[in-house]
Amino acid sequence: MTHAKTPPPEAASLAVFAQALTRRFGNFIAVDHVDLSVKPHEIFGFLGANGAGKTTTIRMLCGLLAPTGGEAWVDGLSISTQADAVKHRIGYMSQKFSLYTDLTLSENLEFYGGVYSLTHNEIADRSAVIMEQLGLTPFRSRLPKELPLGYRQRLALGCSVLHKPRILFLDEPTGGVDPVARRTFWDLIYRLADEGSTVFVTTHYMDEAEYCGRVSIMDKGQIVALGSPNELKREQNALTMQDVFLKVVKP
Numbered sequence: 001m002t003h004a005k006t007p008p009p010e011a012a013s014l015a016v017f018a019q020a021l022t023r024r025f026g027n028f029i030a031v032d033h034v035d036l037s038v039k040p041h042e043i044f045g046f047l048g049a050n051g052a053g054k055t056t057t058i059r060m061l062c063g064l065l066a067p068t069g070g071e072a073w074v075d076g077l078s079i080s081t082q083a084d085a086v087k088h089r090i091g092y093m094s095q096k097f098s099l100y101t102d103l104t105l106s107e108n109l110e111f112y113g114g115v116y117s118l119t120h121n122e123i124a125d126r127s128a129v130i131m132e133q134l135g136l137t138p139f140r141s142r143l144p145k146e147l148p149l150g151y152r153q154r155l156a157l158g159c160s161v162l163h164k165p166r167i168l169f170l171d172e173p174t175g176g177v178d179p180v181a182r183r184t185f186w187d188l189i190y191r192l193a194d195e196g197s198t199v200f201v202t203t204h205y206m207d208e209a210e211y212c213g214r215v216s217i218m219d220k221g222q223i224v225a226l227g228s229p230n231e232l233k234r235e236q237n238a239l240t241m242q243d244v245f246l247k248v249v250k251p
């Protein structure tokens, strides 16, 4: 049985607060003493090379994977001792998201609404709004496999925001999506932030890093840079976020 640690005062006012968050797999340290503070309503970009530890960190913050060291609070709740409560406050679009292939788009939304214990009426109202915002209404009776990847990503995003989560974790939501669809996706992310959500998002596209209020860059389990895109460019004497990334992430 894990005993609750007394939360530090910052934990109550921050959307995400991690202190020395660590995850080992055997002898390998995937996430190594990560400290993070994300304020409510921020769009926070969580960048890093392949295998840097981003997905592992997100899974811990979503209460899906126990840390082996350190602690984090999400919306003031401990990810170690209140993981179930954390899961209800957040929305999570996983890197390898799964939609039900034998359910139509609207049935997928209905299913996720049920998972989040929404009432029948809430599901109907929210699904209609979300499908409209995501441009999915004309396809509501289609199966996911009949649609291009960008539309399946939109549906996966829709499923993760149905219950109006206070904090939204998006793990490479635009992976494999064309530039026009990526722009649409970011319009949506801004809208969600305007409506009051905190957005914690990973991406390998450095143009998308520029859309974030602040970003962190992770390398081999550690945060190696943190700040607004402009601050990081100044600090690293770089013109673009691509240059910043190449300077701080060593091969």
Ligand SMILES: Nc1ncnc2c1ncn2[C@@H]1O[C@H](COP(=O)(O)OP(=O)(O)OP(=O)(O)O)[C@@H](O)[C@H]1O
Binding pocket: 025, 030, 048, 049, 050, 051, 052, 053, 054, 055, 056, 057, 095
């Ligand atoms: N269950 C596991 N068991 C053993 N090693 C794991 C496990 N999960 C992740 N790892 C390892 O931890 C490291 C970090 O993986 P993670 O998926 O968090 O990286 P990432 O930053 O999300 O990478 P990408 O950009 O490719 O998605 C990798 O070396 C990975 O192989």
Ligand SMILES: [Mg+2]
Binding pocket: 054, 055, 056, 095, 171
């Ligand atoms: Mg990942």
